[in-house]
Amino acid sequence: MTVRNSVRDILLEALNLCSRDNLLLTAEFPPLIIETPANPEHGDFATNVAMQLAKGERKSPRAVAEILVNKIAEASNAFERVEIAGPGFINFTLKKSEWQTLLKEIASSGSSYGRLESSGSRKVQVEFVSANPTGPLHVGHGRGAAIGDTLCRLLDATGWDVTREFYYNDAGQQIYNLALSVQARCLGIEPDDPRWPADGYQGEYIKDLAKAYLSSETVETDGHSVTASANSSDLESIRIFAVAYLRREQDIVLKAFDVRFDNYFLESSLYTSGAVQDTVDRIIGKGHTYEEGGALWLRTTSFGDDKDRVMRKSDGGFTYFVPDIAYHLDKWNRGFVRVVNEQGADHHSTITRVRGGLQALDVGIPLGWPEYLLHQMVTVMRGGEEVKISKRAGGYVTLGELIDEVGVDATRYFFVMRKPDSQLVFDIDLAKQHSTDNPVYYVQYAHARICRIFESAAESGFSYDPASARVELLETDEEIRIIKSLASLPETIQSAAESFEPHRITSYLHNLAGELHSFYNCHRVLSDDPGLTTSRLFMLATVATVIKSALGLLGVSAPERM
RNA sequence: GCGCCCGUAGCUCAGCUGGAUAGAGCAACGGCCUUCUAAGCCGUAGGUCGUACGUUCGAGUCGUACCGGGCGCGCCA
Known part of the structure; x- marks a missing residue:
């Protein structure tokens, strides 16, 4: 309440x-x-x-x-x-006394303050990142990872039972291109060579991959290990190794970013299980398709699309959104009445197709299912100029490089600091700065500052007993303002979760930290008056707890010293 | 051309789903440390909320049309 x-x-x-x-x-x-x-x-x-x-x-x-x-x-x-x-x-x-009493209630909830008690088992699945295993994760995936993970934490805090899922597009043309690219590197072929595959991946990482393959390295990912055969003419073997290698690399970066998944779903499994073919047959059975020009078309215009889409190409292969539909049918069949897909906005056109395909199946899936959370592009700036080139990937800055340079806390904070709908300018110089300019440090510093005050109190021999705090002594404007901010945490979490807007948490934190700093500069906490000292420590302890738990929603740490 | 997103201080962005005098941080300028961390605080300055109509008691917020920027419009994924 x-x-x-x-x-x-x-x-x-x-x-x-x-x-x-x-x-x-x-x-x-x-x-x-x-x-x-x-x-x-x-x-x-x-x-x-x-x-x-x-x-x-x-x-x-x-x-x-x-x-x-x-x-x-x-x-x-x-x-x-x-x-x-x-x-x-x-x-x-x-009345002031209402606020003062409220502080006591907030304090007594401890670290669970702001969380909604889970009312039964409301299941929700969040799919995010879902990068193709064809290269290192880039900053766009980073934003998706930070936003998606924060959304999961927000949903969890508002009473949902969250399943986090990563979908690997490990089948299809782009994986074939990957294998060809690695094979070319194995044979010493360079991208400017006429024998270089069309649409090949040119980044340096392909070279590393080829080297690992030729030296028969073993990589472990998702519970099984793959050893390279070092045979450059075995394209299938290259494919399997390359996918495992890149998945492992992505896993390592995501782990470093403190993003975990409950389930990894492989697109290839939809083919081996027959789910793709089955999905196509069912849609045909419902009469929403037609043949034209040797291809099979889905009448997506019946479901709001501006043109019909090919499902099966004239060469017999399926287009990419067919396994997408099969995948989402699988999610539905797994009992997820609520599903949120976090993706880059450059893929927004898939929404109509996937939802349309699901409607065509006619299995009772609601119109707006699944929900989507789209984020706009990320631009990385350094020294006032856009950074585009990366050593590893060539054409784009990788998430791993960004984390190495600015650290996990700042990277996560910056990625969720803006509304997902807005394009994000990631200022590397600012993110690395250890000063007031940097919003992450500003917030973390407030937490560290409180911890230091407690240390000072202990050092001076003051024994703090929260039970003897008298909240009615907290009556200055600065104190009441802080209590009011503390009071608004639950609704901030609620609205951030409902509107898919994690940046509301960073705004909240920045504001609360500012109030703490203002208070600190105008009033002494440790004074000759033990009653007032105890009461102020009581309030600060609560502020520290709230800052820590709100930062926790973002996956950002709350250091005790800085 | 069509669809989606964005347009608010010099810069980066908020604005609680329609409320009262539009906010914050950088950048600029001026103050505050013998006392709990100055990684901080206080103050000054900075605006036709892209433009124009409309909806109503009331619009940065909703609608329409333009203007400008981004993304997407394949039998690629």
Whole structure:
């Protein structure tokens, strides 16, 4: 129960009291909006309900507000003031004691504060990263990994049972190209050689791969090991080794990035199990296809697409979105009533196709299933200029390189700092800076600062007993402001999870850290007054806990010293 | 040409799903350390919210049309 919800409940009760006493014409109330005014003079909370009711009541908004305010006083004594302002807003100012009491409640929840108790087993699957095993992960995958992982943590914190899944496109043309490229490198063929395969992968990593293959290296990934045969004419053997090699490399980077998956799903398994063929047959059976030009077409225009799409090419092969549909049918059959796919926005056109294919199957899948969270492109800047070239991959900066240079904490924080819908400019210089300019350090520093105060207290022989804290001593503006921020954590987590906007957590943290720093600069914590010292330490301990758990939602550490 | 995303301070971005005087951080300028970490704080300056209509008590937020930028529009994945 958040403070905002409590206010909403009181307001609703006041409205009901009005109805009971026949003070209002209507008993149908609009959804009650309790907002936080931008201007502190307008109180802690405000509602516009009087303005919404005014027309129906044939009264002025202020007159409606007048009636309501009287009943609010009857419904609750939690408020210092309830005022009518502006065009008809009702502004609520809570008593300080309400905030102070709230701090105690927050503190008693400890590290679980802000989390919603899981109400049963609401299963959700989140698919993210899903990079092709044809090269190292790039910064775009990094953003996807950070956003996807944070979303998983947010959903987990809001009561969902989350399954994290990675889909490997390990079948099809691009893997064939990969094998050809490695084979070419094995034979000493360079990209400018006329014998170099068309659409071959040119990055340096292919050379490393070829070298590993020729020296019969063994790689382990996903629980099994593959040893290279070193035979350059065995393309199938090259393919198997190359995929295993690159998967392992991706695994290592993701592990370093602290991103884990519960399940790895291989596209190739959809072919070996017959799921792809089965899916096609079922769609044909439902009559949503036709043959033209030697190809089999899916009538996606029936499901909102702007043109129909080929499912089976005239050469007999399936196009890429057919296994996608089979894959999603598999997710549905596994009982995931809710599925979220986190992807780069450059793949947004697949949404209509996948959903259309699922509708064509006619197995009762809802129209908006699965949900999508798309992120826009990442641009990496260094020294004011865009960085494009990487040693390993050639054409793009890899996630591994970025982590090595700026560290996991800063990388993760920066990737989720912006709304996924916005393109992201990743400023390497800023991310590496150990100063106030760097938002990650700004937040982490607030945590470290609190830890240091506790250390100082211990060093000076002060024995801190949280049970004897007296919250009523916390009455300065800076303290009350901090408590209010602490109070808004649960709804921040809730809204970030519901709207798929992890950046709300970084905004929250930056704001809370700022309030902590302001407080620190205006008030001493360790003073001659043991009662006040204890009470302030009590508040700081709570702030540290909240910072740590909110950073934890982002997969960012909360250091005790910096 | 069509579809999706974006356009807010010089720069990077918020703006709580329609509220009151549009915010923060960089960059610029001026202050604050013999006392818990100055990796910090306080202050000044900076705006036609891309443009124009519309919806209503009320628009940065919703709608339409333009302008500008990105991405996608294959029997590639």
